[in-house]
Amino acid sequence: MSVILETRGLTKNFGGLVAVDDVSFALQKGELLALIGPNGAGKSTCFNMLMGQLPPTSGEVYLDGDRITGLGPRQIWRLGVGRTFQITATYASMTVVENVQMALLSHNGEIFRVLPFAHRMYRDQALALLDMVGMAAQADRHCAVLAYGDLKRMELAIALAHEPKLLLMDEPTAGMAPRERVALMELTARIVAEQGVSVLFTEHDMDVVFGHAHRIMVLNRGALIAEGNAAEIRANPLVQEVYLGGGTVFGGAETTDA
Amino acid sequence: MLEVEGVNSFYGKAHVLRDLSFEAPRGHVVALLGRNGAGKSTTMKSIMQLVRPASGRIVFQGTDIVGLPAHKVAKMGLGYVPEDRRVFTDLTVSENLLVGRQPPRDGAPTWTEDMLFDLFPNLAERRGNRGKALSGGEQQMLTIARTLMGNPSFILLDEPSEGVAPVIVEQMAQVIAQLKSEGLTVLLSEQNLHFAQAVADLVVIIESGVQVYHGTLADLQAHPEIRDAYLAA
Amino acid sequence: MEFFVAQILTGLANASSLFLVACGLSLIFGVTRIVNFAHGSLYMLGAYIGLTLMEALPGHFGFWGSILLAGIAVGLIGVVIEMLVLRPVYRAPELFQLVATFGVILVIQDLALLIWGPEDQLGPRAPGLRGVFRIMGEPIPKYDIVLLIIxxxxxxxxxxxxxxxxxxxxxxxxxxxxxxxxALGVNQAWLFTGVFALGSALAGLGGALQLPKGGADLLMDFTILTPVFVVVVIGGMGSLPGAYLAAIIISVLNVFGVTYIPQSTLVLMFIVMIVVLMIRPYGLFGREEVAGEHGQVGEPEEPIKPASAKVRAIVAAGLAMLALLPLYGGNFALVLTTDILIFCLFAASLHFLLGLGGMVSFGHAAYYGGGAYVAALLVTWTETPMELAFLLAPLGAGLIAIVVGWVCLRLTGVYFAMLTLAFAQLLWSLVWQWQEVTGGDDGQVNIWPADWLNDNTVYFYFALIFSVGGILTLRHLAHSPFGYALRAARDSKRQAEATGIDTRRVQLLAFTFAGFMGGLAGALFVFSKGSVFPNELEIVRSFDALIVVFLGGVKTLAGGVVGAGFFKGVEDVLTRFEYWRLVMGLLIIFVVVVAPEGIVGSLRRAWRRFGPGHSQADTATEERRT
Known part of the structure; x- marks a missing residue:
């Protein structure tokens, strides 16, 4: 297996506060890696640095062996990193398929064209992407009327539009019902397997994390405190103390280790 | 204590609640379950009159509250904790509590700032901090405390466990148990079945705005088809 | 040194009214999210009411009591405005309410004219404060000292x-x-009314307090509006200490400006504002506007699709009718239609920016008037042939737009709007004060078209081709990848940036193109009238366009053009009457209250509801929302 994403000593200070403290990890090709931790542990800051929204105070980020530290979000996207948001970010005035077409137009460098009709461009490709996430039947609906779970799937189709090698998903199942959560993560796992995409995701739903992640990292007060598979993480007393608690509010016995 | 009778509500263009009926008896914790988009938040907002039902009755302590402005509903003793926290981020913790303050009410426990700081010790340390400086879990605590300042007899909790760490969710379950022991009635919307199981006496399951089950969790075990269709993880 | 201190003291005294009016505006905006353009009118009312009361009530008590009573009276007027005009439209799309406040301006202008007459009125001196104090040998009016203390x-x-x-x-x-x-039990309707009343009372108080220094006249509503907006923006929306500090900065600067560089006092104010915003984008004490905060209303727009063959046929038929106008319309109809066409293009260019781009510009007149002045100045100073000047005008306007857009696009929301207004005012004050070049108040005259166009019929066709061509171009752009990218940047900047769209570049290009089209309208205008005056750059002109776009319907592609056509026509009829502003103001308020989605939006809704093919479910939805 080869490493697709690697951070070395990633650190971010806000004033005197150390939000992310010397975080180093590597994500293998085809891996589904979860990043968990209490609210305010630095997960979002970490994500924002990987996506180029925030420059790190120190440390480096490598994508497929190339240093991408300090690049902007648009450049990182062009290098083959897709992302989905904790709170969906969609073009509410467009149809579902147009939302995906927009990403394809951008990927093909055509957003500054003024002559052709946009709604005819890359429609077939967009429909194929929607088909992949099971949204083809809703392609011409106004995206503002979609149910939340469908919006999430549409967002996934957008994130896959430029055939990324890496997907960063920020709480992908936030706000969804248990059954939808499972469906979305199964879909993600299938895409990982079929397309060879690697995924790094944050999540608060332990059923999702323990059920689907190949490997789990735990962040607390900006620092990585544990790493391992589901069984190791559940058994880690430090993780239990700062994050998992007594295990009464997430699935106990029925979860199988990845 | 609260009866929802044949309520229809719209959100934008979508017909979200369809002839929804259920009731929440005094002193019970009722969990409203269902997938996202099933209409849980709209139910909460409809009760609070933040979304105005197009038809139906919502009877709170014998009065139909449909059509009243939200502030009157709150004054009658209904407390609302929204799903996305909505802390006043520029106000301090104490000021946030001040916004929620209402006079004491018969038949409902009376809260003071100090009592709430006992209930939520984390907030006490941060009383002078602005809302935006709090972590997600602390913000969730603050919204509950803010609503309790209004001395409600009935509290609506919209997805209190969403997006917070499991340890915090456990604390939340303890808080809800304590509120119940103080005599409050609680209506809670939830995605987290484990959490609902830990705190609720009764459950209402809705799907596409229609009520599909109303009863105890124990009885639900006797209806595996409903349990599996709407709740199975 | 003595003189210096005296200047500062005068500046501090002048800051008094400015601060009161500005913090009222800031307070109202903070709570209600309404940019109250009528705030200057409330200030004017405070002055007039204070004056009337002072005439009736004698002595110390009469003077100070009148000021207080004027504040209270204006506060009550504020309550009436809030309850009658604003309450019905709080749920309308954001910024729509400002159109209603513009209606209020017009109504108050004519009411003041009716009650107090057109003559400027001198304010009485404050009893017991007629003389001057000597401070370090310099005379300072006693009233100034009192003001700066209280x-x-x-x-x-x-x-x-x-x-x-x-x-x-x-x-x-x-x-x-x-x-x-x-939801926490506070009656927010009364909170809103209370805040609006307090803000209005502060404006009224400001108006009455400045009476001994400035008196009262019918222009003071707009005269104060500009510095007040500047103060609010420099201080930071919603910040009291910010408003106070900014009022002092602007007032002191103004006093020094009058002494040392009287030719550029107005320009100076805007330069200070721009410099402050370059360093602190949200003002001295302001905080960042977070888009999509709670309390915002308005549904997302519908997806757009190119016009169907049927609609195209109807539009083509309409255009054919228009093209045949010289056959059945008189000279007057030709001139009026030319005016309307030009205005439609101007409005369409703003609509492109506002509707598709989500960029609310309060200063679109800068490009319209800018284009007109570019053409006029080229003709006057370099004897450029009309055809060439006509082509260079939109390019000039586009150039202005690039610069303005580059600075303004660092900001969003209402700060963006305010800054565009400031730039428009900067341009206006440049033209107004740089008399040697621009002719100042006297404007530019004898700017006639080339001989072959110097005929109303021919010029009508000329305007028809360029206006309709421009409007169709703007419309086609909406359906192109660029138009989609522009909407993407408006709908979700986060997603657009995350998928490689350089939103700032897209928006700057759109801003520039809207400026270009505005300039084209301005060029058509100047050659149709043969002259141009600074009022084509004024706030009022920017508002004209803003109002027709909102009233036509922001969230519809045809909104700008329909609104412009409708209101230019109505205006032409109304301006023949003496108190036309009153009627126009009431008409605007009426449309705002009954059709909060604009004319086109409301027609579309009515069509869905009553037209063929509507379903039961749709009707139910409509009913709930009305």
């Missing part, structure tokens, strides 16, 4: 109210999330 106390009292009382906490909470405040 203002900090008023500021302090307001600050205390906002930070130390429950009412202040509620106001600040409502500024962030008014729905939540309501």
């Amino acid at each position: 203002t900090p106390f008023i500021a302090l009292a307001l600050w205390w109210m906002m930070t130390r009382t429950r009412l202040g906490v509620l106001v600040r909470a409502a500024t962030q999330d008014r729905e939540m405040v309501g």
Whole structure:
């Protein structure tokens, strides 16, 4: 297996506060890696640095062996990193398929064209992407009327539009019902397997994390405190103390280790 | 204590609640379950009159509250904790509590700032901090405390466990148990079945705005088809 | 040194009224999210009412009592405005309410004219404060000293109210999330009314307090509006200390400006504002506007699709009718239609920016008037042939737009709007004060078209081709990848940036193109009238366009053009009457209240509801929302 994403000593200070403290990890090709931790542990800051929204105070980020530290979000996207948001970010005035077409137009460098009709461009490709996430039947609906779970799937189709090698998903199942959560993560796992995409995701739903992640990292007060598979993480007393608690509010016995 | 009778509500263009009926008896914790988009938040907002039902009755302590402005509903003793926290981020913790303050009410426990700081010790340390400086879990605590300042007899909790760490969710379950022991009635919307199981006496399951089950969790075990269709993880 | 101190003291005294009016505006915006353009009118009312009261009430008590009573009276007028005009439209799309406040301006202008007459009125001197104090040998009017002493106390009292009382906490909470405040048991309707009344009372107080220094006249509503907006923006929206500090900065600067560089006092104010915003984009004490905060209303727009063959046929038929106008219309109809066409293009260019781009420009006249002046100045100073000047005008306007857009696009929301207004005012004051080049108030005259166009019929066709061509171009752009990217940047900047779209570049290009089209309209205008005056760059001209776009319907592609056509036609009829502003103002308020989605939006809704093919479910939805 080869490493697709690697951070070395990633650190971010806000004033005197150390939000992310010397975080180093590597994500293998085809891996589904979860990043968990209490609210305010630095997960979002970490994500924002990987996506180029925030420059790190120190440390480096490598994508497929190339240093991408300090690049902007648009450049990182062009290098083959897709992302989905904790709170969906969609073009509410467009149809579902147009939302995906927009990403394809951008990927093909055509957003500054003024002559052709946009709604005819890359429609077939967009429909194929929607088909992949099971949204083809809703392609011409106004995206503002979609149910939340469908919006999430549409967002996934957008994130896959430029055939990324890496997907960063920020709480992908936030706000969804248990059954939808499972469906979305199964879909993600299938895409990982079929397309060879690697995924790094944050999540608060332990059923999702323990059920689907190949490997789990735990962040607390900006620092990585544990790493391992589901069984190791559940058994880690430090993780239990700062994050998992007594295990009464997430699935106990029925979860199988990845 | 609260009866929802044949309520229809719209959100934008979508017909979200369809002839929804259920009731929440005094002193019970009722969990409203269902997938996202099933209409849980709209139910909460409809009760609070933040979304105005197009038809139906919502009877709170014998009065139909449909059509009243939200502030009157709150004054009658209904407390609302929204799903996305909505802390006043520029106000301090104490000021946030001040916004929620209402006079004491018969038949409902009376809260003071100090009592709430006992209930939520984390907030006490941060009383002078602005809302935006709090972590997600602390913000969730603050919204509950803010609503309790209004001395409600009935509290609506919209997805209190969403997006917070499991340890915090456990604390939340303890808080809800304590509120119940103080005599409050609680209506809670939830995605987290484990959490609902830990705190609720009764459950209402809705799907596409229609009520599909109303009863105890124990009885639900006797209806595996409903349990599996709407709740199975 | 003595002179220097005296100047500063005068500046501090002048800051008094400015501060009161500005903090009222800021307060109202904070809680209600309404940019109250009528705030200057409330200030004017304060002055007139104060004057009338002072004539009736004698002595010390009469003077100071009149000022206080004027404040209270204007506060009550504020209550009436809030309850009658604004309450019905709080749920309308954001910024739509400002159109209603513009209607209020027009109504108050004519009411003031009716009641107090057209003559400027001199304010009485304050009893017992007629003379001057000598400070370091320099004479300072006693009234100035009193003003500069009491203002900090008023500021302090307001600050205390906002930070130390429950009412202040509620106001600040409502500024962030008014729905939540309501859900916690606070009657937000009265909170809104109360805040509007307080803000209005402060404006009235400001108007009455400045009477001994400035008197009252019918232009003071717009005269104060510009510096007030500048103060609010420099200080930071919603910040009291910010408003106080900014009022002092602007007033002191103005006093020095008058002494040392009287030719550029107006320009100076805007330069200060632009410099401040370059360093601190949200003003000295302001905080960043977070888009999509709670309490915002308005549904997302519908997806767009190119016009169907049927609609195209109808439009083509309409255009054919228009093209045949010279056959059945008289000379007057030709000139009027030319005016309407030009105005439609101007409005369409703003609509492109506002509707598709989500960029609310309060200063679109800069490009319209800018284009007109570019053409006029080229003709006057370099004897450029008309055809060439006509082509260079939109390019010039586009150039102005690039510069303005480049600076303004660092900001969003209402700060963006205010800054565009400031740039437009900067341009206006440049033209107004740089008399040697621009002719100042006398404008530019004898700017006639080339001989072959110097005929109403021929010029009508000329305007028809360029206006319709421009409008169709703007419309086609909406359907192109660029138009989609522009909407993407508006709908979700986050997603657009995350998928490689350089939103700032897209928006700057759109801003520039809208400026270009505005300039084209301006060029058509100047050659149709043969002259141009600074009022083509004024706030009023920017508002004209803004109002027709909102009234036509922001969220519809045809909104700008329909609104412009309708209102230019109505205006032409109304301006024949003496009190036309009153009627126009009432008409605007009426449309705002009954058709909050604009003319086109409301027609579309009515069509869906009553037209063929509507379903039961749709009807139910419509009913709930009405």
